[in-house]
Each structure stands twice: as structure tokens, then as C-alpha cells.
Amino acid sequence: MKPFFRSLLAKYMMIIILAISLVQIGYLFIALFITGVSNTMDSPYTDEDTDFEKLEADWHQEANQIKSISDNNIAAHFAEWKEQYPDASMFWVDGENKLREQLDVSEELPDQWSSAYTANFIKERYDNDPFTVIAFLGNNQSNGFIVFEINREILQPPAQQANERYGVYLLAGMVLLILIFICISFLFFRGIRKRLLQLQEAMELRDVDGLPIQIDVKKKDEIGQLEQTFNQMVEELRNSREREQEEERLRQELIANLSHDLRTPLTKINAQTFKLAKKDLPRDSIESMKILKASVVNIDRLIENLMSYTLLMASKYKLDLQKTDIIRFTRESIASWYPVFEKEDFDIDANIQHFANNTWLIDPIWLNRVYDNLFQNVLRHAKHGKYVAIHTESTNLYDAIIISDRGKGMKDDSEQQGAGIGLSIVDKMVKGMELDWDINSSDKGTTIKIKRYKKDDSNKTM
Template identity: 25%
Template sequence: MSIRLKFLLSYAAMLVIPMLLLVATALLLTVVYHGDVQSLKSTYESKFEGMEESDTRNLIKHTFLQNPDLLTDNGFLKNFSADMLQKNTTIYIRSGNTVLYASDDLLKKPDFIDELPAFTEAGEEYEPYRTKYNNDWYKVAQFDLLTADGKPVSLFLLTKLDPLVHFVRTFFPILFLSALVVLLLTHVLLTSYMSRSIIRPLLELRRATKLVADGNLNFRVNINSKDELGQLGIAFEKMRSRLQDSIQLQQQYEDNRKELITNISHDLKTPITAIKGYVDGILEGVANSPEKNEKYMRTIAAKAGEMDRLIDELFLYSKLDMQKHPFSFETVPIFPFLADWAEELEIELEKKGVQLQIEMDSREEAWVSVDRDSFKRVLGNIIQNSLKYMDKPEKKITVNTRLEAGRFILAIGDNGPGISPESAPFIFDRFYRAEQSRNTNTGGSGLGLAIAKQIIAGHGGEIYAESEEGAGTTVYIVLSIEKGAPEHGANDTDC
């Protein structure tokens, strides 16, 4: 049985069962207080009209029929009229055109009593009828009798009806059926609304779970209600979104892994091919002199060293990518640290004929939390990448620093060939080389800047590049400045 059908049946039971219990209770009370169910009709009439017709018939039967003289006994008729007035009923007795007795109220309504039916047959009693006089409704009961001397007499009991009671009395079946119809319609509409407000979100969740089971996550759960089902829909949508992101990330990792394997295979194949070629040359006797043999051996050693560096960089990148590389952070005065590094760098660059230009804004003291060895590796990778692509006769590298809004910014630039603006955001991707740099002369693993990016990310910093084709490239490193100097003081500047 579906949930929808269960809701419909439960709501129907909530309507039908109380109604049945109400009817059963009413019947039971009728039996207890009135003796049988048949008296329900008389009880209903008595409640709305003030006098039971059976009591009226018994009164006429045991008084006027057995004692016809009472029809002309004014004293008895006055007492009888007084009793009837307590039940909102007046008496009118007529013999032909002669009025034998009339309640005081009726004497004021000659038009009303003139319209009363004529005598028909002695001993007859007629079904009471209702008539309207002015704006009032009356119930008229007629009894045709004979006096002691045999004269025909018509006795009328006129009961004034309350307008509301008369309306309810007249239209009670219609009102009851209308109330029942309204109740049923209201119940059906509310049931339909409530079931839809519950069933629709459940159907939407069922559709969503089926799509997830089929492996389709490219959809949205559309549940806009604010109740528990709406909260469930929001939670399901978050779960779907996170699952989709996780799968996409996993797919990206898989694509990156395949790309990495492809690039590693390509980069390892080049030195291995060279080593095999030189080994074959030695084995085949091509290196037939000590000088040539030494040259071959040195080339093999260089290629083996190149492979060793590539493998080391792959291991390092892998650890950084999986966030398993341990950093040993310490707060250092960044300007003395860079000054020592620049002094060592200047000596190396002079050997290669490269000019080093340094501009450091060291008017203020700045402390930065870094891993010394890892940060030096970042600086070295940037310098090596700049040297690898320099094509100008006068080679130059610039190092600039500045402090800005609680951040330390280091800029390392060169006057190399530069790269296109479209390629600048991708130079920190592993194995990425701009198109104009794809040649066999540059060498390198293609992981230097990718490793630099991972290390700076591990430091909570930012690294990016700006370049202009033909003018050179500048790499920016942004790190947060630590507030206050460390307790060990500013003398710890050993790099």
C-alpha cells in the first residue's frame, strides 16, 4: 500500500469514524432517555415546536370527546387557554359562523381566523399545517367535534412558531446535507493538499535517488517547502552536490594521474634513450679512444644525474600534492634572510654572466613564518626557470620587495622572452611549458614552478606571474607578516 493511499484512508477514517460514533451516541442517548428510537421524531418536534402532537390528541380525546359540554364551558376553556399559552399556543372554537371561544390574541386577527378551514366531519383530526400571517408563522391543528346537543364544532390550536426554529425545522435536511457536503469537500481538499505537500517532496526525493543510483548527478533537487521534508531535500541536495564535486575531483585526479604518467614516461625516456645510445656506442667500440670513451661516460653520468633529479622532484611533488611533506616553520626576519640569499645568488649569477638587481624596502622590520629550506627551494626554482629561457645578450634578474597591508610581497623578474597573457596562469601547472619554449634545448623536469606553488600554498601564501611577450616575466610571492617579533630576538639571521 502506497503512502498516498495510507494518508487518504487515514484522513477518511478521521472523518467517518467520528460521524459514526456521533450517530451511535445520539441513538444510545435517545434509547436511554426516551425508551425507544421511535420517540426520536416526537422529541425532535417537541424541541422545535414546544408541544407534542400525541399529547394534543390525548388531550382532545380524554376531554372534549368524552365531555362535549366542555366545548361551551367558558371557565374550563379559559383555564385550558391559559395552559396552552404557556406552550405558545392559542385556542379558537367555532360552530358554523359563531365563535364559541377565542383567545384574546386571536380577536385582534379577524382576517387570520376567517381563513381557517370549515367543519368537515365529526370526530376527524387533520394533519397540522403551517400558515403565515403578516410576518409570523403558525402551526394550525384542527379537530372537528360535536357538542352535547349535536352541533358541529371546529377546535383550532394555533401555535406561533419562532422564525429561526421554523427555518431550521423546514430546511434542516437541506442544512444537514449541505453541512455534510461542505465537511466532505473541505476534508477532501485539505487531505489532497496535505498529501500533495508530503507526497510531492517524497516523489522528488525518489526521483533523485533513482538518478543517483543510475550514476547521474547532473540535476537539482527541487523542494521548496520549509518543513522537515524541505530540510531533508536541502540535505539531499548538499549531499548530491558534494558527491558530484567529489566524483569530479576524483576524475580530475585520475586525469592528472594519467597525464603525470604520460609526462613522466616522456621525460624519463629522453635520458634513458641517450644513456642506451652511449652505452651501445661503448659496447660496439664506437668510443675507440680514451678521450671519446671519457666523453661518453661523462654524458651517461650527466643523463643519470638528470634522471635522479627528475625522480627526486617527482617524489617531492607527490608528497606536496598529498600534503604529506613536513614543513619546519620558524619566524624569521625576512629582509636579512633575503639579503644573505641574494649575496649567494649574486656569486652564482656572475659566473653565468647574469646581472642581479636588488631593491628591498627594509625600512621597516618584517617577520615571516617560513620553512627555510623549502622557501629557498622556491626561490631557486624560480631563478632556474628564468635562466633556462633567457635569450637576451644582456641577461638580467631583478628582485624587489614591498610591504602592503600586513603582507610581504616578493617580486622576481627577468628580461627573457616572456609568455602570452593566456599562458601566464598555467605556468605553475606541472609539466607545463609555453608553446615557444617547447624545445630540446631548455631541458628541465617541468615541475619546478609546480613545486614552488605547492610549497607557497603550504605556507599559506600566494604565487602568481605577470608577463609580457618579448619583455620578460615577473613572479610574485605573497606571504602574511607575523605580528610582533619572536621571543628569541632578531639576531637569528643565519640562513
């Protein structure tokens, strides 16, 4: 039960309950205040006096009962009603439409009433304020009419008067309580948002080891549990990284030791095959010796690729970028491979044209290794086509060195099918020199482009 009271749900429910309680208490307090004020308000009128329908009926009834129409009788009638309704005003317009008698009338009335004025007066007073009752004297229109007027507010009960007078404070109090609830809710959710943004920021930050930084857990609510889980995840990632690094170190040591152990017997095998090749052997034995020698060379090359790939993955293969004439470098590299391709009866098509800018920022050792691996792949996968082409291409976006053949493609099984380490080394080295490359291989041949984008020139110029 204790964790529930620490949760965000419990806190928000508490805010809701507090808001409802404040609204109810505030409403009750204001209602009691209005009731208290109404009790202190003295009113000369009873509940019977404030009945508008009864007042109107009494005025008509007494006006009908006046038989002797005179100024004195009308004045006495007005005086009698004035005692009961001190705040009222009354006046009499006789049958000749003349204003004859008036009592406490605040507005200026005309001495002579026309039909239009009378009709307009009745229209303005109908169901309006002040409350107005018009009655004919003696139930005869020829005697004229008497008018009784009093403000409606005066006849209202004290409680209603207090409500109308202080009701705005009740509304303002309710609005204030609602605003307080909104402010508390805003602060509550702003605090939640702030903590979530801090968690997001912690997820985006990286320590020196490239892992996220742990966050301080200050509360034990749902977000606190999320922060704690995040810290556990970071700790597990760090432990996993350490295990991975240790496994990588062991793997590199294993590959290095294995490569060294394999090279020793390979050297002996190579020496023995060299001795046997000098002897006078049968024709089939000579062919077997050639195959054995080629296999030894192939294994040695695979071991070398494995070592190079391991060094690249461990970032221990030093990169030394230099400004190099790529056209000259490529021609020299092809020249070193000419005898190899001629020995295998390859048709060599070299068409290397100058670029607008021949200077590339490369590591000569790395690029030479890239060329060696690509040419070795041509020998492995394209012996059937007996063709290799090296030429250049220049577009608005890039300059490229293109190596192509007419073999059966790299997907085709060959006698020297490898594990793809050579191309993995090419990918790592090309991208390490901030170049790009793509490969297109089919049963009609393979084309490889090594690209240098021209935007590099504009960036360097700037």
C-alpha cells in the first residue's frame, strides 16, 4: 500500500479530492456568508407584501371600491398605501387625461396625457422595472386611472437581495478555486514533463565509452521506477560492453596465435613443394604439385586477409592519409598486376584518363591493399571470362576508378570461393579514407566503382 501513496496516480487523485473539497467548502462558506448578510438586512415588507400578483390584485380591488372620486379621497387612498409601502410612488390621471394627484413621483410627468403618451407609458412599464400597476377608478374608465410603482428589488426577500448583491463574489470565488486547481494541475504536470525531459536528455548524452549516462533517482514514483530501470539498462549495457571487449581481445589473440601457428606449417609445406618441383616427376604429379602450391598461396592470402580484418576491426591498422596522384598510383598498381593477368591469359583493357583534379587524399598502403583484393577477386571469380578492364569515369557528382570483368559473378561458386573477408576489408578501407564504392555483380560480369565525390573539393576550398 505504501508504494501506491508514492505514485503519481495517488498524487493526482489527491489534487482532485483537494479541488473538490475546496470548491464545496468555498461554496458553503460563501452561502453561509450570504445567509448571514441576509439575516442582518431589515425589510419593512413581509412575505405577503412581496407577492407581486397579490399586490396587483389588491390595487385593482381597492381602486374599484372607490365610489366617491375626489382629490381628498384619492390622496387618502395613496396615504394608506404609502404606510404599507414606504418606497412606492403613486399618481392619478383623471377622465380628462389630466394629472390630478401624485405622491413621491421622482420622474417629471406631463400635466396633460395624450393617448399616445399613455400607450407608450404602459408599454415601457409592462413587465419591467419599476413594478407598475395601473387600475381604473370605480371600475369606470371615465374616472381615469391610478398608478402604483415600486422598484422590484425593494420587494425582493433579503436572501435574494443578498444573493444578487454578493452573488458575483460567489461566482468569482468559484472561478478562483477552479483557477487554483488548474494552476496546481499545471505545476504537477510540468514537474512530470521536466523529469521526462531530463530522462530523455540522459538517454541522448553519452559517456566516454559511448554509453548513456545514469540519472539520479530522486523519487520512488512511476517516473522514478522508469529512471531506475534506465539505470539498470545502462549498467547491463556497460557490463555487456566489457564482456564484448574481453571476448574481442581473446578473439584477436586467438586469431593472431592461430595465424602464426598456421604460417609455420605452411612455410614448411611450401619449402617441400619447391623441392619436389625440382625433381623429375610424372606428369600427373606435376599437376598435383601445381594445385598444392596454388592452395598454399591461397591459404596464405586468406590468413593475411584475416589478420588485416582483425586489425581493422580493432582500429590498429594505422591510417596515413596523403595527397596522391590517383591516376599515376592506379597505373603503377595495374602495372604490377600485368604479369599475373598475362600468365592467366587475361585480356587487359586499361583506359585511365585524367580527372579535373587528380589529387586524392588517400593512404597509399590502404588503397594498394584495396586494389590487390579487387584484382584477386577478378582472378578468383572471373577466370572464365578471361577479361579485366580498368578505366575512369567523371560525372558532376564524383570521379571514379572502375574495375570490371566478364566472369560468372561473385555469387557463382568457384574453386577459390572465400568467406567474403577480402571485400569486407575493401569496404572498411574505402570508407576509412572517406571514399565510397558500389558493386554490381551478375552472371555477365562484375563492375566495381571506387568513388570520390566532388563536394569534398568545395569543402576543402572553403
